[in-house]
Amino acid sequence: MAEQTLVGAITSTLDQALAADPDIILLGEDIGLNGGVFRATDGLQAKHGKDRVVDTPLDESGIMGTAIGLAIAGMKSIPEIQFEGFLGPAYDQLVNHGGRMRTRTRSAVTVPMTVRVPVGGGIHAPELHSDSPEAIYTHSPGIKVLMPCTPYDAKGLLNSAIKDPDPVIFFEPKRVYRTFKEEVPDEYYEIPIGKAKTVVEGDDLTIVTWGAPVFQCLEAIDNCPEDVSVELIDLRSIYPFDMDTIAESVQRTGRCVIVHEAPLTCGMGAEIAARIMEECFLHLEAPVQRVTGFDTIMPYYKLENEYLPEAPRILKGITECLAY
Amino acid sequence: MPHHTVYEAKIEHLQILDEDGKLDKKLAKDTLSDDQVVYLYEQMRVCRELDEIAFKLQRSGRMGTYPQNKGQEANAVGSALAMVKGNDWVVPSYRENAALFMHGMPMHYVIQYWMGDERGSKFPEGVNITPLSVPIGTHMLHATGIAWAMKQRKQTDNAVITYFGDGATSEGDFHNAMNFASVMQVPTIFYCQNNSWAISLPREQQMNSQTVAQKALAYDMPTIQVDGNDIFAVYKATADARKRAIEGGGPSFIEGVTYRLADHTTADDARRYRDQAELDAWLDKDPLIRTRKYMESVGIWDDAKQEDLENRAKTIVKEVVDAAISVSTPEASEFFDDMYADLPEDLQRQRDTMRTSSIGRNPEQIGLKAQTAEVQG
Numbered sequence: 284m285a286e287q288t289l290v291g292a293i294t295s296t297l298d299q300a301l302a303a304d305p306d307i308i309l310l311g312e313d314i315g316l317n318g319g320v321f322r323a324t325d326g327l328q329a330k331h332g333k334d335r336v337v338d339t340p341l342d343e344s345g346i347m348g349t350a351i352g353l354a355i356a357g358m359k360s361i362p363e364i365q366f367e368g369f370l371g372p373a374y375d376q377l378v379n380h381g382g383r384m385r386t387r388t389r390s391a392v393t394v395p396m397t398v399r400v401p402v403g404g405g406i407h408a409p410e411l412h413s414d415s416p417e418a419i420y421t422h423s424p425g426i427k428v429l430m431p432c433t434p435y436d437a438k439g440l441l442n443s444a445i446k447d448p449d450p451v452i453f454f455e456p457k458r459v460y461r462t463f464k465e466e467v468p469d470e471y472y473e474i475p476i477g478k479a480k481t482v483v484e485g486d487d488l489t490i491v492t493w494g495a496p497v498f499q500c501l502e503a504i505d506n507c508p509e510d511v512s513v514e515l516i517d518l519r520s521i522y523p524f525d526m527d528t529i530a531e532s533v534q535r536t537g538r539c540v541i542v543h544e545a546p547l548t549c550g551m552g553a554e555i556a557a558r559i560m561e562e563c564f565l566h567l568e569a570p571v572q573r574v575t576g577f578d579t580i581m582p583y584y585k586l587e588n589e590y591l592p593e594a595p596r597i598l599k600g601i602t603e604c605l606a607y
Numbered sequence: 608m609p610h611h612t613v614y615e616a617k618i619e620h621l622q623i624l625d626e627d628g629k630l631d632k633k634l635a636k637d638t639l640s641d642d643q644v645v646y647l648y649e650q651m652r653v654c655r656e657l658d659e660i661a662f663k664l665q666r667s668g669r670m671g672t673y674p675q676n677k678g679q680e681a682n683a684v685g686s687a688l689a690m691v692k693g694n695d696w697v698v699p700s701y702r703e704n705a706a707l708f709m710h711g712m713p714m715h716y717v718i719q720y721w722m723g724d725e726r727g728s729k730f731p732e733g734v735n736i737t738p739l740s741v742p743i744g745t746h747m748l749h750a751t752g753i754a755w756a757m758k759q760r761k762q763t764d765n766a767v768i769t770y771f772g773d774g775a776t777s778e779g780d781f782h783n784a785m786n787f788a789s790v791m792q793v794p795t796i797f798y799c800q801n802n803s804w805a806i807s808l809p810r811e812q813q814m815n816s817q818t819v820a821q822k823a824l825a826y827d828m829p830t831i832q833v834d835g836n837d838i839f840a841v842y843k844a845t846a847d848a849r850k851r852a853i854e855g856g857g858p859s860f861i862e863g864v865t866y867r868l869a870d871h872t873t874a875d876d877a878r879r880y881r882d883q884a885e886l887d888a889w890l891d892k893d894p895l896i897r898t899r900k901y902m903e904s905v906g907i908w909d910d911a912k913q914e915d916l917e918n919r920a921k922t923i924v925k926e927v928v929d930a931a932i933s934v935s936t937p938e939a940s941e942f943f944d945d946m947y948a949d950l951p952e953d954l955q956r957q958r959d960t961m962r963t964s965s966i967g968r969n970p971e972q973i974g975l976k977a978q979t980a981e982v983q984g
Binding site for chain 1: 696725726728729730731737738742745746748749750751752753754755756757759760779780783784786787790791942945946947948951952953954
């Protein structure tokens with residue numbers, strides 16, 4: 284067992300997967316010789332060959348569409364889309380073909396594919412390199428959506444995604460690719476899709492979040508007064524999502540703050556808030572609070588921290604929710 | 608040489624059986640046997656019968672929108688015969704029914720599908736077909752991906768054919784699929800049924816290219832234009848392309864020049880945008896007419912055989928329609944069941960509460976409990 288970063292855990296998980304299953308193929312822009320723009324596939328082409336870690340033409344729709352074709356033929360394709368902002372050209376293939384193929388053929392034709400996509404802001408990147416589109420794909424039936432934020436979870440969920448017989452989008456929060464290390468077992472393990480993780484236990488208020496903001500939430504919790512006991516839930520799996528864990532917690536605490544980078548309106552927070560209304564109505568002590576990005580274009584990096592839900596804004600949300 | 612030509616190309620056109628049913632014997636060498644010609648003619652005739660009946664089913668309100676194949680059948684049967692059933696893959700659009708039947712799709716599936724039942728795309732095991740593709744020009748990428756898997760698995764006797772229209776070649780995914788196939792050198796055959804019309808837009812407004820076939824030149828792909836109403840030319844071009852594909856020669860492009868003798872679909876009325884004179888001229892080039900003329904001219908067909916075929920076609924199609932109609936209506940909850948291999952719990956609850964006034968996940972919650980009890984009672 285060694286300490287690994289999030290990106291390191293992804294590389295080693297892909298390495299093990301390639302070694303274990305000859306039907307696995309990685310495809311994407313600059314993922315081979317260059318090891319990917321974030322080095323998530325560093326060294327994998329040299330080890331597993333050019334035909335298994337494939338540098339493709341610069342064409343997201345082509346990557347997604349051929350990855351679907353490979354999967355239809357029984358391979359397990361793992362396309363990488365370089366940044367979430369470039370999912371646009373691949374959207375049609377992913378949503379209108381990848382997500383629909385099983386239902387359209389009543390399971391005669393299926394698409395076992397794991398789409399890896401770096402996601403989110405906070406790294407001073409160019410335009411269209413910092414968005415959080417998870418709700419778009421959560422609203423697209425037939426696809427599963429994951430966003431782990433720790434090295435341990437990344438390995439377990441990536442293994443589950445690869446094993447899953449349906450299309451999975453595996454969002455990798457690039458802001459925490461290298462900022463946090465933890466011990467990751469060498470051996471294969473899975474973390475079930477659809478299960479949240481309670482990162483911090485508490486009694487007074489529940490925070491629900493996922494991706495890089497987990498770390499901003501931890502910072503906000505650290506800055507809470509000592510007598511305030513906050514529970515922090517990392518959703519990890521956006522679709523399907525673990526409403527049982529959220530409901531159990533909110534029924535106990537009576538207060539909930541939802542934190543995400545994506546825009547407010549129709550963000551995943553809206554769905555969770557609605558479910559809390561359905562499941563926890565009589566337990567609520569305060570309206571559900573949301574601390575999120577805005578319904579604006581994600582600003583270029585001089586202002587990105589004004590957009591992102593940083594710790595002070597989260598702390599404010601906690602304080603207001605508790606004071607209600 | 609500061610200024611010189613670095614690339615030159617030409618597009619060839621192949622016709623073996625002309626509009627009058629006259630065969631070029633030299634070009635026809637090693638193409639179709641008499642038995643195969645008869646077989647393909649029968650396939651076309653049955654398919655035409657199905658097309659006419661499907662049209663009537665729609666007009667009488669028993670089927671939804673349906674796209675007729677009328678006039679384009681030679682493209683489907685000639686190419687499908689050159690591919691190997693159960694071995695190769697067929698990635699269709701929606702105007703090559705005969706190719707799907709020849710590759711193992713039960714005929715009533717296509718009627719069941721257009722009657723609004725997705726189980727018409729639940730192909731039996733071993734039938735290597737992807738479902739009919741309604742959005743235009745997006746499915747060729749899957750053909751490239753499937754062929755890529757064949758190359759990856761070193762399956763040296765397999766290839767993929769994908770069909771699309773002239774309109775589809777304006778779509779980005781057409782070019783994406785062509786480029787990927789070319790770069791990866793995978794065994795894909797791109798078959799364009801150039802039927803001159805994309806709903807109401809004529810080919811000349813669809814592209815400023817003289818031929819569709821020349822689009823493949825940009826991808827350094829062997830390419831040819833054939834008379835798409837000539838089963839000999841279609842078969843030969845496809846057989847050549849398949850041979851090249853399995854020998855490691857990569858993808859090929861075929862433009863079958865044909866014509867949509869019917870409306871775009873039953874929801875369309877081509878009289879709004881198409882001259883009757885143009886249609887009339889193409890009626891004379893109908894692949895069924897010229898194939899029959901040829902067969903009669905060489906003594907392998909006569910009126911008695913024709914009458915027998917027409918009776919058989921009627922019987923077959925009646926059975927097909929009966930089979931499609933007799934399929935039981937799917938359960939209302941059926942559209943949930945194949946969303947994922949394992950239905951997420953949340954989706955199970957949505958399915959199980961679909962008859963309540965809310966699809967809330969927990970029937971125990973306030974208000975829902977009584978409703979659920981009422982519905983179940």
